[in-house]
Amino acid sequence: EIVLTQSPGTLSLSPGERATLSCRASQSVSGRYLAWYQQKPGQAPRLLIYGASTRATGIPDRFSGSGSGTDFTLTISRLEPEDFAVYYCQQYGSLPRTFGQGTKVEIK
Amino acid sequence: EVQLVESGGGLVQPGGSLRLSCAASGFTFRSYWMTWVRQTPGKGLEWVANMNQDGSEKYFLDSVKGRFTISRDNAKNSLYLQMNSLRAEDTAVYYCAGDNRGVFDYWGQGTLVTVSS
Numbered sequence: 001e002i003v004l005t006q007s008p009g010t011l012s013l014s015p016g017e018r019a020t021l022s023c024r025a026s027q028s029v030s031g032r033y034l035a036w037y038q039q040k041p042g043q044a045p046r047l048l049i050y051g052a053s054t055r056a057t058g059i060p061d062r063f064s065g066s067g068s069g070t071d072f073t074l075t076i077s078r079l080e081p082e083d084f085a086v087y088y089c090q091q092y093g094s095l096p097r098t099f100g101q102g103t104k105v106e107i108k
Numbered sequence: 109e110v111q112l113v114e115s116g117g118g119l120v121q122p123g124g125s126l127r128l129s130c131a132a133s134g135f136t137f138r139s140y141w142m143t144w145v146r147q148t149p150g151k152g153l154e155w156v157a158n159m160n161q162d163g164s165e166k167y168f169l170d171s172v173k174g175r176f177t178i179s180r181d182n183a184k185n186s187l188y189l190q191m192n193s194l195r196a197e198d199t200a201v202y203y204c205a206g207d208n209r210g211v212f213d214y215w216g217q218g219t220l221v222t223v224s225s
Contacts, residue, residue: 035211044203044215045153056213088153092210096169097143097155 002027002091006100012108019076021103023089028069033093036065036074039102040085048087049074079105110134110214112204117219124194124223130187130204130216138182141207144189146200147218154200157189158207172198194223 003026013019023034032052037045047056049065052072062077076083084107089100116128128144143158157178159166166178177190187204199222206214 033210037212044217045212046215047211047213050211050213090153090212095167097158097210099153099155101152 001096002029002094002098004089004091004098004100006087006089006103008103009101010104010106012106013079014108015079015081017079019074019079019083019105021074021076021087021105023067023072023074023100025070025072025091029072029091030093032068033091034065034067034072035090035092036063037088037090038083038085039088045088076105110206112206112214112216114202114204114216114219117202117221119222119224120194121225122195122223125190125192126194126221128189128191128202128204128219128221130189132185132187132204132206135206135214137185141209142178142180142187143205143207143212144178144187145203145205145212145215146198146221147203148200151200156202159187191221194221196223199223 005024007022034052036049038048039045048059053065064075066073086102086104088102111133113131120126141160144156146156147153157168159178175193179188201218201220203218204216205212
């Protein structure tokens with residue numbers, strides 16, 4: 001099983017600032033099969049990024065993903081008020097599918 | 109508009125059973141793999157099971173193998189999760205999700221399962 005470790009656990013930033021979230025895998029994620037999701041309180045997760053760097057339909061270009069192998073990054077270039085949420089990475093290169101424990105982006 | 113609506117959650121005693129349903133609309137359900145994911149405050153998001161379009165392939169999290177079964181009815185655009193021998197650690201919000209080659213691009217709102225005496 002691939003274990004995903006996200007850091008930091010919490011990121012305190014102001015609107016307009018840049019957010020950089022990390023996701024590290026315990027072993028290489030084949031094919032860059034890494035996705036990112038956003039979750040707000042009381043809501044289901046929403047797909048943001050798949051294939052490590054491809055934005056899902058309707059996702060603004062301030063969200064970008066990068067990385068390969070065991071190290072992946074989600075960057076939000078300029079935080080909007082609606083971006084304060086919890087973000088999860090997920091690998092789908094092997095079974096079982098696994099998620100990171102999440103990074104909370106909170107308003108400073 | 110894509111909609112996935114889960115139902116069937118509730119309070120059940122340890123050792124009991126529950127059947128979750130997920131009604132899909134707004135996309136070609138019969139063409140999609142489907143997945144169940146659960147979420148707890150302690151363990152976060154956890155993939156539980158998935159199945160392919162015609163039910164010939166099914167995969168399960170090790171901790172639920174032999175206790176949970178996944179099924180679907182493409183004529184009814186519905187996905188199911190039969191949960192038997194429930195344990196306290198199965199307590200979670202259960203989501204059904206559209207599984208696009210491992211990427212979960214559609215999610216329901218979730219249904220809460222509580223296993224407690």
